[in-house]
Each structure stands twice: as C-alpha cells, then as structure tokens.
Amino acid sequence: MPELPEVEVTRLGFAERIAGARILAVRAGKPLRWPLGIEPGALVGRQVLDVRRRGKYLLVDLDAGLLLMHLGMSGSLRFARDAGTAGAHDHFDLVTDLGTLRLNDPRRFGAVVFVEGESDSRAIKLLGGLGVEPLDALAFRADDFHAALRRRKAPIKQVLLGGDVVVGVGNIYASEALFAAGIRPTLPAARVSLPRATKLHAAVRATLARAVERGGSTLRDFSNIDGQNGHFQLEAKVYARAGQACLVCATPIRKILQGQRSTFYCPTCQK
DNA sequence: AAAAGCCCCTGGATGC
C-alpha cells in the first residue's frame, strides 16, 4: 500500500499542523507489528517538535525521544481536531492539544515504536540498513546507483524493492519506474549498463516525485491525512494492467511473480 | 554477503 509518495503525502499533510503540540493522552488499540516500547502514559506531557521521513518510516520527533511510525500494507494516518470515536481498526491515537493523530490499519502490519534517539538499538535495527533517499539529489546519484547494482545478481525489480540500495520504491512504483526506463524487471541488476542505470535513476526519481505531486496513489486502503480517498488516481502504465494493451505499443501487458510479489511489464518496450 | 522463503493479519473480489 503506502510507498514513499503516500508516506510523504501523509507527512506533508500533518507535519506543520502537529508541530509544537503537547501530548494529552495516548491510546493503544489492538497490537500492531511491534510493541510501542514505552508505557503510553509516559508520553503524556511531551511535546511534538516535527515530523521527518526515512524511507517509508515517519519519525515523529518529541522533546524527549521519538516515535517511529510505519503504515505497513494497509495503514493510514489522520489528524483532526475532533477525532471522534475510534473504529475497529483504529489502533493508535496520539491525542494532543492541537488535534489527534490516529492510525487506522486493518491488517496491522504497521507499527508505532518509541525510541530514545536514532542511535537507540531498536532504531538502528529498523533504520540502519536502509538505502539512500531517492528524492535527495545529493544522496542519490546515478553513478553510485550503477555501482551498487553491479554488486547484485538478483533481478533488478527485486533489488529496487529491497530498500537497501534505494528506499521507498514499493511494488507499484518499481514496475512503473522499470517501464519508464525500458528495463525488463527480470534482468539481473548487475547487467544494467551505466546508461540504462542512469535512465532508471531518473525514472525512479521522476515516478516518485510525480506521485507525490499527485497526492499519492489510492488503490485500496490508502487515504490522506484528512481521510480523503479516491481523489488521486494512479496513472499506472503497467501496474494492475495485465492483459491490457501497452499504452505505447499496444502489446498486452504481462504479469509475473517475483519473490511472491506481482510484477507488470511490457514485453516489447522493456528489454 | 546476498538471495530466497516464510510469515504476520484482515478484507474485498471472485467463483462455485
């Protein structure tokens, strides 16, 4: 569900609104992927400073410690003055004097984890292995990207998805970026030439940046911070289009399985 | 070190 663009759109939607808020109460519903790691009551009285993003994690900075939030496959966050009654899938509320930040996550693959700091062992375990930020032009460079790919024999789609070379590229945008770059998803990463890696580098950046501009994709569960759903149509050229005509050459789009995840591509446009 | 599988969980779509 939420890939980098959806997480970033979520962050942009409430970061400024929650900055400076004082925590009044914390409510934990059903267990999420991991335990919170602190007595909820111990957060009361702390202040929210700002909200950052690393890969698909949101980092909610407090005046003491921070919350790592992950939306998993089906999570979405809302921030509202009056949150109303919690529903069956509302599993975490951060009640502040400026509004309530609420995580809704039917599948509960998401998480909220408190850590004292980014050098906390729990933070390192979750964030330490992450690759570079694709939208950070200084960190994400075509020649470094190509060098990293040369060390990997796995199919390029799975390396993109892995998150240890570059973060944030999920199952939808991996297929879309590879289509934009004209690269077959099954091609071993090490066999992507420098010119083609350069093209893919640009395609990843453009695909993600465009999605952020458009407010993210809404397929199933994702909705933005105000709960709006379906406003943002995914402009997918290959994702979920199996059997349909390629928008460039009319060849039927193919669907294959790679590491238990579906991949879509055009057999004519992608070599 | 890297790659491949497994698994967490619920709900919606599809097929009989």
Add this chain to the structure above:
DNA sequence: TGCATCCAGGGGCTTT
C-alpha cells in the same frame, strides 16, 4: 445468499 479461495501497496527474520 453462503462459503471457500485467492489476492493485496511491506519488510523483518530465518534459512540456504
């Protein structure tokens, strides 16, 4: 209408 089956945007952990 009811029930079984399959599928879903992630990613940490364990095993090769």
